[in-house]
Amino acid sequence: MDSPSDLFGRQSSLISPFDPYPNPSTALDLPRHLTPSGGGHGAPYPGANPSSQPPYPLIHHLLQPGGAPMRSRGQLHLDRYNREEERMEGEEEEGMGGRLVGVGGKRLSGALVADWSYDMMRVKRLRLESLVKGDGEIGLEEKEEEEKGRRSAERGNREKGREGRRKEREELKEQLEEARGRLKALQEKVWKAFGERSAQEEERRWSGGEPEEDDDGDGEMYKEEEETAEGITEEEVEEEVREIDDLSLPFIPPSPHFQGIAKQDQKARDHEKRSEEQRNVNGGGGVFLEGVLERAAVWMGCGVVRGEHVGGEQKFAQALKQELGSAVARVIDRVLRLYTQNETLPPSIHPSTLSPGEGGNEGGGRGGVWAALRERERGRGGGSATHDQPPLPAPPPHPHQEQSEALPLITRRTDNRRNQLLPPNNQPNNRTKNHLLPPHPFPPLCQPHPPHHHTHPALLPPSSHHKDSSPFLPPTSYPLPISLLHYTMQQLFTRSLSHLHPLHKEGIMNSDAYMEGNPFPPQLTPSSSSSSHPSFPPFAVMDERDGGMRGGGRDRGMDSGMYLGPGSAQEGLSPCHLKKAKLMFFYARYPSSNTLKTNFPDVKFNRCVTSQLIKWFSNFREFFYIQMERFARQAARDRLPRDGAPCLGRDSRETPLRLGRDTELYRILNMHYNKSNDYQVPDRFVELAELALREFYTAIQTGRDSDPCWKKSIYKIICKLDSPVPDSFRLPGCPMG
DNA sequence: TAGGGCCCTG
DNA sequence: CAGGGCCCTA
Structure with a gap:
């Protein structure tokens, strides 16, 4: 310091x-x-x-x-x-x-x-x-x-x-x-x-x-x-x-x-x-x-x-930066207090932990978040000998202890765990986004993604796939102060923007740290726990008309980590809402506004939210049709079955293409709409995709694609094939398949 | 005319 | 994925 x-x-x-x-x-x-x-x-x-x-x-x-x-x-x-x-x-x-x-x-x-x-x-x-x-x-x-x-x-x-x-x-x-x-x-x-x-x-x-x-x-x-x-x-x-x-x-x-x-x-x-x-x-x-x-x-x-x-100028600059930094830290703390007092921020970022006691950033202005940032930067840059502490294999503290220490930890000098997390020049390049997540005592209700996606397997506890087993990040992946500050600021921004245009909010919420794999969305509050919500049975039985319920061991009915309970519908959409919308696309390509409202009960609908959801589905359709056309053209060009899609052979009059679950097209679609692959793609969607592929193929084969409006006929066909959305979507949270 | 959809662009 | 332009339709 x-x-x-x-x-x-x-x-x-x-x-x-x-x-x-x-x-x-x-x-x-x-x-x-x-x-x-x-x-x-x-x-x-x-x-x-x-x-x-x-x-x-x-x-x-x-x-x-x-x-x-x-x-x-x-x-x-x-x-x-x-x-x-x-x-x-x-x-x-x-x-x-x-x-x-x-x-x-x-x-x-x-x-x-x-x-x-x-x-x-x-x-x-x-x-x-x-x-x-x-x-x-x-x-x-x-x-x-x-x-x-x-x-x-x-x-x-x-x-x-x-x-x-x-x-x-x-x-x-x-x-x-x-x-x-x-x-x-x-x-x-x-x-x-x-x-x-x-x-x-x-x-x-x-x-x-x-x-x-x-x-x-x-x-x-x-x-x-x-x-x-x-x-x-x-x-x-x-x-x-x-x-x-x-x-x-x-x-x-x-x-x-x-x-x-x-x-x-x-x-x-x-x-x-x-x-x-x-x-x-x-x-x-x-x-x-x-x-x-x-x-x-x-x-x-x-x-x-x-x-x-x-070196006087450098010293002057240092002094200036130090004072400015401490001033900013004080401002942050004060703003945090103003915005989060008596609110349900995750305890890890509650002001009480951000600035423990008054000795934190007040007065001296030498501690606090900014000081932690400086410390961290110093430690990251190789640090002095006094800061180079060997990584500690210390057992992880209790989650609550950890959260209570989250910010005192920041104000301290170089922290062992921090060094452990971020050894200088020894950080994994593909540090997962989970590293950016703050510690949280409450289980993320959003189903964590399979390890192969964004999280290194070693970072996920074996029980992370089970809903009641605290699928937390391992203690070794507890966040760094910089991330914590980022998260805190995101919280503040989200709250501040709660009165703004949802579309604008979405832009913020779509920031990397809150996209896929983030179990701690800004809207998450402890009260949103599925087990604590009266209308949200943790073992809800899902409607399995077409898909869903996959990997029977996962009895978690809802991926509701992002959602507030009814009565506390949030303005704006979260990344989990996006995920849910994508899953909905398996059933409804052209959902009506009513359908959207029905299936997003935890969203306070207004014109902007509705428009955003409609836009989402429009984008989904666009991607879907692009892929259909692409593969159809490829098939027409090669005149061969592609990507494992077997040719129907002689008895197939005009539909040489099939879309199997082992095909590349299916993989692409599944990756786009079901990235975490934790939802079983309903057969009906596979059939529909196959139908769309055939339509595109035949249109291309017959040269109808020369018509500027040649796709519209296909669109008409597809839009009539919407399926009813399963009832599981009517509950808050992401349906689990 | 508002809403919805497609298309294009970033 | 969002924004904007354009078009269509009720």
């Missing part, structure tokens, strides 16, 4: 903010890595090589609100000053024939030299600060020039005695002091915000001795920050400026705080004292920055303030 403090701490461990980058190319290249986009906030530093100007958009964003006034005055003046200085330097370079500034100039008085030297340092510092806040760009060449200029000024060989210049310096001094004060206040705010956020961790850092990950001087930085808040002496300014110059750190602002970073290796502070000071800071500071972006900015800002520019 990437807590903010973790991010903070890791920054210093991953980043070497004090790398002096003695190699100019390194110093130039590194900042560009920070902002691949190039950045370009503000005007380039005057005189600097644009290609070597590392932008600092992050600190710019961080400091701009509070530092805007400072920039509005001091920054502009400094820019002007810098430009003036550049101009002067250029002039002097022309005169001197070299780049060194002030070398060989008029001698100044000692006091003036010292004053100028001091001013130069302060101006430099201010310039660097301004760069960080505003343009945030500085080049190494510029840095070198500055260093040379400083040395030359210290030697007093430069003539800088003009009166106007002096006035300007004084003016700049005042501005500098003002800017310093504002910077100090801003830094206090930033650090207070940070300290308030992670006071405990910082306390641990300070008082617990060595930092956990970063032993490169975080504490020193804090110390330096406190010094900043307390105020600094001019000697420190000088010293720090000198240090940063020596370190050739062109991008480290020379403020006392920034410079403290650079000298952290040289100072050994008393940890107890720091702890006290930190406590004071934390205690006295209010929360200055609230909100996701602000906090993320603070984290990043801290990193930048500490000179950790390398």
Whole structure:
């Protein structure tokens, strides 16, 4: 888990903010890595090589609100000053024939030299600060020039005695002091915000001795920050400026705080004292920055303030994502509560389990679904050593226990079972859809499909074919958080869409996870259990006029997993309704609206639902006729019996084709209308299909197919051959054959 | 004119 | 499987 403090701490461990980058190319290249986009906030530093100007958009964003006034005055003046200085330097370079500034100039008085030297340092510092806040760009060449200029000024060989210049310096001094004060206040705010956020961790850092990950001087930085808040002496300014110059750190602002970073290796502070000071800071500071972006900015800002520019953007992005993620997780939880309170969601996704207690996603915003997703992603990607836990052959928990753990499991760190379910790079490619299903304590009333369809046999318990034997997914196939979230959102969407167009709902419900083989449709509620429904006898005797009742062992009368009981007819159609409609097609190719209403008692019919059902049957017919024509044409072309359909021989006058149950055409039809193959195709349908095939064949043989309306006659024949739909279809749920 | 069906397309 | 266009019919 990437807590903010973790991010903070890791920054210093991953980043070497004090790398002096003695190699100019390194110093130039590194900042560009920070902002691949190039950045370009503000005007380039005057005189600097644009290609070597590392932008600092992050600190710019961080400091701009509070530092805007400072920039509005001091920054502009400094820019002007810098430009003036550049101009002067250029002039002097022309005169001197070299780049060194002030070398060989008029001698100044000692006091003036010292004053100028001091001013130069302060101006430099201010310039660097301004760069960080505003343009945030500085080049190494510029840095070198500055260093040379400083040395030359210290030697007093430069003539800088003009009166106007002096006035300007004084003016700049005042501005500098003002800017310093504002910077100090801003830094206090930033650090207070940070300290308030992670006071405990910082306390641990300070008082617990060595930092956990970063032993490169975080504490020193804090110390330096406190010094900043307390105020600094001019000697420190000088010293720090000198240090940063020596370190050739062109991008480290020379403020006392920034410079403290650079000298952290040289100072050994008393940890107890720091702890006290930190406590004071934390205690006295209010929360200055609230909100996701602000906090993320603070984290990043801290990193930048500490000179950790390398990878700063990534850290910022991480922080941002983390906060956004936690916010989204909180929203999800709240929405779940709003939508599912006192409702009959499967317990596995009930809000109480989604966010156990208030500690889940509330407040901290570090747990919850989103955190689980992050955890999972982390674990999936190979994960760290701490997350790589061997798969546990632990016995599956009780279903209720599992469901109660379903979401606490999410909020936990990497979970054993999760690893077991999803070993990194060891997942079965054809992970069945059942993996996407949430745990459910209630048996899916929809008959699970035979293993050979979508579910690996190993994933189905041997008893899965028996209605009273809890045909659940094996515990090892319990869902993953991502799936659970998906399922949860589907639930929410389904509920939200319950007032919308059923056709639209269907589009959602037709999503992969809810199609074939999903025993947990969105509409499923515990009360829909067949055994609990008064009008739904679990051992209902089916009407077996034509088909049905197949594999006598299966005494389950109804595949009702998708259905609510009467009185709670649902709006819209479920995938199981589709399945049932397909089975109905075995009997009725052209069902009337009344027939549909009769056989879908658990559906609240309206115009849209009726139209959808009619459309379904239209599609069924289309597929049916397409197959008939296809095989008829094939037979006519070959003039041979196809796919095992025996030629009727000589005594067959005009119908050489037969449709046996062992033919390819039959297999295709059965696969389409009875995909799970758990319903015995009625003989009457086979006969009808055979008749249709013959009609198509003869029409093709006789050349009637040249008529654009040649199929209509066949349609007329077929539509008259509808059979009565068995009574078993009048009950809610899918009839079992 | 609304409902239903076919056809085509995505 | 859904959507839309077109046609037919009661």
